[in-house]
Amino acid sequence: xxxxxxxxxxxxxxxxxxxxxxxxxxxxxxxxxxxxxxxxxxxxxxxxxxxxxxxxxxxxxxxxxxxxxxxx
Numbered sequence: 293x294x295x296x297x298x299x300x301x302x303x304x305x306x307x308x309x310x311x312x313x314x315x316x317x318x319x320x321x322x323x324x325x326x327x328x329x330x331x332x333x334x335x336x337x338x339x340x341x342x343x344x345x346x347x348x349x350x351x352x353x354x355x356x357x358x359x360x361x362x363x364x
Contacts, residue, residue, distance in 0.1 A: 309358050328357070
């Protein structure tokens with residue numbers, strides 16, 4: 293049985309995490325595929341705004357994103 297990109301099993305879910313450079317434990321996370329690509333069309337307007345903000349703040353307020361398996 294094959295899975296389409298939108299139908300991932302719970303063990304196949306990943307997220308892209310942007311950690312705060314100044315506030316430990318703070319940051320942003322967004323669902324992504326196994327290659328680290330975020331489907332911006334699947335994000336809500338608020339999530340899309342947060343994702344674009346996080347990308348713009350890399351090196352200023354946030355670290356480079358790290359991909360990891362999602363615990364959600």
